[in-house]
Amino acid sequence: MKTRIDAEQIVNTFLGYTTINTTAEPGNPHLPSSDNQRQLAQRVADELSSTGSVKAQVADNAITTLSLAANCPEMPAIVFFAHLDTAPDHTSDTQAQRVKNYQGGDIVLPATGEVISPAAFPELQHYLGQDIITTDGSSLLGADDKAAIAAAVEAIRYMTVTPDFKHGEIKLVLLPDEEIGIRGAKALDVPGLNADFGICLDCCGVGEYVIENWYAGSAKITFKGVTAHPMSAKGKLVNALLMANDVINALPVAERPELTEGREGYFWVQKLAGDTACATLDLAIRDFESDSYQNRKSTLQTIIDRLQSRFGRENIILELSDTYGNVKEGLDKNPVILASVQQAMLNLGITPKPLIMRGGYDGSVITPAGLPTVNIFTGAHNFHSTTEFIPVESLRLSGEMLLEIVELSGKGTAA
Ligand SMILES: [Zn+2]
Known part of the structure; x- marks a missing residue:
């Protein structure tokens, strides 16, 4: 010894x-x-x-x-x-x-x-x-x-x-x-x-x-809605919280921290905050392979593109950043x-x-x-x-x- x-x-x-x-x-x-x-x-x-x-x-x-x-x-x-x-x-x-x-x-x-x-x-x-x-x-x-x-x-x-x-x-x-x-x-x-x-x-x-x-990154998405009195909201109100909810629902269901292990990557819904007028959603992105990590960022970008064409580009802002490799x-x-x-x-x-x-x-x-x-x-x-x-x-x-x-x-x- x-x-x-x-x-x-x-x-x-x-x-x-x-x-x-x-x-x-x-x-x-x-x-x-x-x-x-x-x-x-x-x-x-x-x-x-x-x-x-x-x-x-x-x-x-x-x-x-x-x-x-x-x-x-x-x-x-x-x-x-x-x-x-x-x-x-x-x-x-x-x-x-x-x-x-x-x-x-x-x-x-x-x-x-x-x-x-x-x-x-x-x-x-x-x-x-x-x-x-x-x-x-x-x-x-x-x-x-x-x-x-x-x-x-x-x-x-x-x-x-x-x-x-x-x-x-x-x-x-x-x-x-x-x-x-x-x-x-x-x-x-x-x-x-x-x-x-x-x-x-x-x-x-x-x-x-x-x-x-693994490769680690984060996404912050800001949603801008339109408020209206509920008695005359039809066709006017746009709910920022539900826009955020659309993003969450579009993420792959099986790729969450609680459902993955070993070398499997995920999207982690970390924080949702806001109201009808404005909401923010924080996600963590993790993957072991550089390609799959980049693909995850592209997947998220595609989801956001789709929502932007529905709600207007200026009303959904995606900020992606890499944390470490x-x-x-x-x-x-x-x-x-x-x-x-x-x-x-x-x-x-x-x-x-x-x-x-x-x-x-x-x-x-x-x-x-x-x-x-x-x-x-x-x-x-x-x-x-x-x-x-x-x-x-x-x-x-x-x-x-x-x-x-x-x-x-x-x-x-x-x-
Ligand atoms: Zn330590």
Whole structure:
């Protein structure tokens, strides 16, 4: 077993970060959406600067770049990515608890009495005999994504004190507001990183890594109706809500989130608001194949064209936008990246579990922008919930993974 990352050290680092509440605020258009994200960024910058080997830059928008110069410049330049914010579903000011030597059965969360039970979460059985960090029940834990920050910080700290460990240029980039539209990654100067590949740590249980995710876009449709008094409405009233309803009814019935899985795409009717005079309809569009994703946008355009010819072009306005893309294309062009992720897991005694992600992460914006960026496990479960938990050994292994991938990159297994 490789123990370059010390379990107690990484736990302390992680728990320190969980004391800063970095809940994203979707209603705030600024970057970062909450000030504490900058506070966490500054804390990490101070910690790594104090090693004397890491250059830190914290921008006003909280995008933070921590750079460790290469001691072997011919090796690939690698960027670790982690996000600063936590999901707005709950706050993130929990008192974390450490369950020592878990022996099975329910874990009680002390502040609320809520339980994490093996019946509801069978994956707990994989962690018998291990220490597990949970919330106190009052909020989420924030392992998504503070566990990633801790893993990257400890991996970099190891490199700064181990001159024999060969590496190319290593950067840790902290990004704000991933949870509310991947806003930080969208504001990032990706070419400016000047790197060979990236690693996000923003997923799931030990061994899991993302080999593809889907294309995501959104549509906002505005309908303008004509009001009239109901006693003389015949032939005059045009109901904007019913125009919106026509769009909903024209969408393929079987292609909804609740009826699809695996690599199936969908239209998601997310929000309908308004009255007779004016209504807006928000849709989310998802598909794994670029062609099918484009076809979905064309399908919607055709539905709108038909309604426009009935109600007037100026009375129905469609705004389509792309949110992020599938990382598969970028990762397939550089097959050594996924190969080195798998090899690193095998070297550490971890079973690789490739995942197709029905969602997006910072890499879904960064990869199409030119830097292929894989997503590997932090070891945490039940993201965005008060039952979020992370086994200590999984967290430690996520740090080991970074070191192992860096080491393999010198042997030609990575880019
Ligand atoms: Zn995350």
